Amino acid sequence: MDAASLWQRYQDWLYAHDGLGFYLDISRMRFDDRFVSEMQPKFDKAFAEMEKLEAGAIANPDEGRMVGHYWLRDADLAPNGQLKAEIKDTLAAIDTFATKIHSGEIKPPNAPKFTDILSIGIGGSALGPQFVAEALAPVVPNLNIHFLDNTDPTGIDRTLAPLRDKLSSTLVLVISKSGGTPETRNGAIEAKAAYAAANIPHGPHFVAITGHDSKLENMAKAEGWLAAFPMHDWVGGRTSELSAVGLLPAALQGIDIHQMLAGAKEMDEATRIPELKQNPAALLALAWYFAGNGKGEKDMVVLPYKDSLLLFSRYLQQLVMESLGKEKDLAGNTVYQGIAVYGNKGSTDQHAYVQQLREGVPNFFMTFIEVLKDRDGGSPEVEPGVTCGDYLSGLLQGTRQALYENNRDSVTVTIPEVNERTVGALIALYERAVGLYATLVNINAYHQPGVEAGKKAAAGVLQLQTKVVAALQEAQRPLSLVELATAADTTEQIEFIYKIIRHLAANNRGVTVEGNLAQPAELKVTAKR
Numbered sequence: 020m021d022a023a024s025l026w027q028r029y030q031d032w033l034y035a036h037d038g039l040g041f042y043l044d045i046s047r048m049r050f051d052d053r054f055v056s057e058m059q060p061k062f063d064k065a066f067a068e069m070e071k072l073e074a075g076a077i078a079n080p081d082e083g084r085m086v087g088h089y090w091l092r093d094a095d096l097a098p099n100g101q102l103k104a105e106i107k108d109t110l111a112a113i114d115t116f117a118t119k120i121h122s123g124e125i126k127p128p129n130a131p132k133f134t135d136i137l138s139i140g141i142g143g144s145a146l147g148p149q150f151v152a153e154a155l156a157p158v159v160p161n162l163n164i165h166f167l168d169n170t171d172p173t174g175i176d177r178t179l180a181p182l183r184d185k186l187s188s189t190l191v192l193v194i195s196k197s198g199g200t201p202e203t204r205n206g207a208i209e210a211k212a213a214y215a216a217a218n219i220p221h222g223p224h225f226v227a228i229t230g231h232d233s234k235l236e237n238m239a240k241a242e243g244w245l246a247a248f249p250m251h252d253w254v255g256g257r258t259s260e261l262s263a264v265g266l267l268p269a270a271l272q273g274i275d276i277h278q279m280l281a282g283a284k285e286m287d288e289a290t291r292i293p294e295l296k297q298n299p300a301a302l303l304a305l306a307w308y309f310a311g312n313g314k315g316e317k318d319m320v321v322l323p324y325k326d327s328l329l330l331f332s333r334y335l336q337q338l339v340m341e342s343l344g345k346e347k348d349l350a351g352n353t354v355y356q357g358i359a360v361y362g363n364k365g366s367t368d369q370h371a372y373v374q375q376l377r378e379g380v381p382n383f384f385m386t387f388i389e390v391l392k393d394r395d396g397g398s399p400e401v402e403p404g405v406t407c408g409d410y411l412s413g414l415l416q417g418t419r420q421a422l423y424e425n426n427r428d429s430v431t432v433t434i435p436e437v438n439e440r441t442v443g444a445l446i447a448l449y450e451r452a453v454g455l456y457a458t459l460v461n462i463n464a465y466h467q468p469g470v471e472a473g474k475k476a477a478a479g480v481l482q483l484q485t486k487v488v489a490a491l492q493e494a495q496r497p498l499s500l501v502e503l504a505t506a507a508d509t510t511e512q513i514e515f516i517y518k519i520i521r522h523l524a525a526n527n528r529g530v531t532v533e534g535n536l537a538q539p540a541e542l543k544v545t546a547k548r
């Protein structure tokens with residue numbers, strides 16, 4: 020396509036939202052008009068399904084649940100008075116709690132004010148709060164936030180180390196919709212242990228954000244935690260950033276959550292319009308479908324050219340991949356759907372893997388996130404008439420051009436600046452695009468059956484460990500792995516047993532191993548007395 024036609028195509032496909040100062044450009048995706056007309060019936064269906072979802076249909080059939088994250092930003096859309104009240108009451112409770120924490124009206128027993136937050140959660144109970152903290156936390160936040168999002172002992176130590184002297188002014192948020200996620204439970208137990216070691220009762224420092232009647236909620240009640248906030252059954256983990264999960268930590272840091280909600284609401288209104296060209300989420304879904312042939316054949320590389328948006332692609336990874344990565348479609352056919360998402364930030368990644376993107380395997384499409392405002396205040400010149408921000412902008416435009424010339428397609432999302440409203444709008448945009456795309460490819464975007472398999476297998480390994488240690492203690496003599504597996508009555512699990520023993524030995528956990536660990540057949544294992 021020559022320059023004039025490309026410019027025309029750019030203008031024909033440019034979506035602009037005046038209120039948000041937001042633009043979406045899908046002109047560098049090489050679809051033609053025929054593709055767009057062929058997709059129209061699929062979009063008609065997607066718009067209709069979305070309307071039903073927003074009206075309170077059971078849009079997550081496998082779990083028998085409504086899907087209500089859009090109501091969080093406009094409670095009046097919720098399908099009944101009780102839900103409306105739940106949304107409004109939760110928001111009011113978050114506002115009140117954050118205000119009282121900031122003023123010191125709610126204070127820890129042994130310090131004048133809370134100064135730090137330790138946020139414990141994983142997946143949808145961590146990625147949104149982490150993304151938003153990185154994007155929006157003030158340079159000097161009301162409270163400094165720290166995250167525990169794993170069950171890695173070294174990681175836990177690293178997070179807790181700077182907090183050891185500040186436990187008396189730390190507020191611990193334990194976030195889990197189900198209230199039973201092992202990594203989060205473990206993090207909470209480790210945090211409690213830190214409080215116990217410092218002789219500080221943990222209850223007045225701990226806050227739960229969790230589903231009704233979950234183990235976590237019951238624990239919070241039983242242990243007299245400072246507060247508990249609800250996570251609604253009809254909000255999925257990966258779409259929970261604008262529920263208490265994201266709003267409470269944001270408000271505590273001094274981020275304007277009402278502006279986040281307002282930005283999301285404006286984007287919701289724009290992405291509710293059942294007209295492809297007037298709906299930026301539909302345009303995104305169209306681009307994704309075109310890129311991957313409706314089968315996720317190409318990965319989505321997300322490159323925000325703004326440091327504060329570094330965690331956006333990580334956040335999107337869960338939103339997109341857990342929603343769209345499905346074996347079965349809604350009719351039960353095996354489809355192996357999904358779109359892989361990765362990316363960090365530009366221009367940094369240009370000095371890492373963009374070489375492959377430009378010249379290597381063409382298995383991706385790009386999403387550039389452009390931010391128009393460089394910074395508050397003026398910029399020094401790094402060359403005559405040129406600033407750092409000009410470089411950043413030039414590098415984005417140049418990379419887009421260089422990729423396009425080599426048949427690598429891209430989408431460009433432009434926002435005026437990174438602030439509460441635009442971040443809320445970005446979250447809403449991608450939530451809706453995922454929902455629409457799911458209907459285009461006929462899958463349930465709101466369940467995650469595949470996650471359970473690994474969790475069940477892990478639980479099995481831990482049960483096996485208990486069995487193996489008991490068998491060793493009973494034997495009271497060195498056993499080979501085969502003997503140990505026989506004694507534990509689990510001969511088919513011998514490889515797991517080897518790994519369990521190797522891990523226990525590495526951590527001085529009550530087993531002695533004689534022999535070379537690289538020669539499993541020769542090992543003799545004994546329980547330490």
Ligand SMILES: O=P(O)(O)OC[C@H]1O[C@H](O)[C@H](O)[C@@H](O)[C@@H]1O
Nearest residue numbers: 142143144195196197200256470
């Ligand atoms: O909030 P939680 O119930 O602790 O869940 C945390 C995460 O765990 C699971 O593995 C799910 O796949 C995620 O969708 C969820 O966000």
